Amino acid sequence: MERDDESGHERPQDQEREVGVGPWPGGRGTWPDDPRYDPELLAHGDRRNVVDAYRYWRLQAIVADLDTRRHPFHVAIENLRHDLNIGSIVRSANAFGAARVHVVGRRRWNRRGAMVTDRYQHVDHHADAGALAVWAELAGLPIVAIDNVPGSTPLERGGLPRACVLLFGQEGAGLTADALEAAAEVRHITQFGSTRSVNAGAAAAVAMHAWVQEHADPSAWA
Template sequence: MDETGQPTEREIGVGPWEGHWPTGEHYDPELLREGDRRNVVDEYRYWSHDAIVADLDTRRHDFHVAIENWQHDFNIGTVVRTANAFMAKEVHIIGRRRWNRRGAMVTDRYQHVRHHPSVEEFVAWAESEGLPVLGVDLFPDSRPIETYPLPQRCVLVFGQEGPGLSDEVREAAQDTLSIAQFGSTRSINAGTAAGIAMHAWIRQHRFAG
């Protein structure tokens, strides 16, 4: 409330550090002095951007995420944001280099994003890394992701909203996986599908046993 009793806009983050400054190279003097209003967890308050990324790099998971971007798919920002939440190793953009970053909510500053101009180049990269390609789409021969044993090291690929996975990705994929649906629509939002698939990996490899 302000002095007139009216509600004030909720502030994000924290203000300037009060008292003696903490020591450590990971702290950012400007943030300590001015306050930290970024969208980061409390553990990283007042840390510099480079220090946060370096710490995340020590804990990233072994799965990668890729999405085809032939028509400036607005879901890419959501995929990047979700990949950051689930600590994906990298996000790969196949096709157009430019994408709408608004949905990422600045998480692309902390999440590694790699561009591949074509499916062929993306597949060559995956093969060089020994990573099986797993497409996520609703095909007649897709296997249910709910019961599929996801490899610890893999790359989950999603198509653009509407057309779904391209024939080239489908041919290169070790398997394609489907997400169970029970309503009247034939598909779910690509960003939502990506979140479900990433969480399936988390359930199998972080909470198994």
């Protein structure tokens, strides 16, 4: 219960705001003649967490459209202990238009934090940092490790490669020695408080946004 500021009486909390949109306005006779649209969503409404431009679109149509506009940076995360941050990193990768996410180590990862964005985001697996390094070399992508270790340079200094792999470590432990060895360079996020590090999911979001600020063209996504 919460208190009504005017009357002083208690009243139930407002119901949670409904997400998305209802059935297509005007009924079946006004449905768009476009194969990207899903008849089930048109008929019953679209309550998914998608931007308005993709309302009522089929999942496959959204992925296909995203594939024409994804950015050339990739995101990789070491998964040694079923890290809960991986889901939130996938969600951020989707939000910032990453080309792909690469899970390094354990194949299984906790999808709860992804909030189903993994349906729209390509996610690959590599057995270890060495396998990721081989893939990145074949793809012509330098690996930029993000960790506050001796010899690293500030992320905010700029100069991130346009096409690259941003590599993050396990929560708490940071990047393994093999991962650091595979990296072409190591960057850190400058901090000003008492804690030694920020959460891995937060660090990934900061690094992706730094890439976006340096290289992205917002008008291409309008």
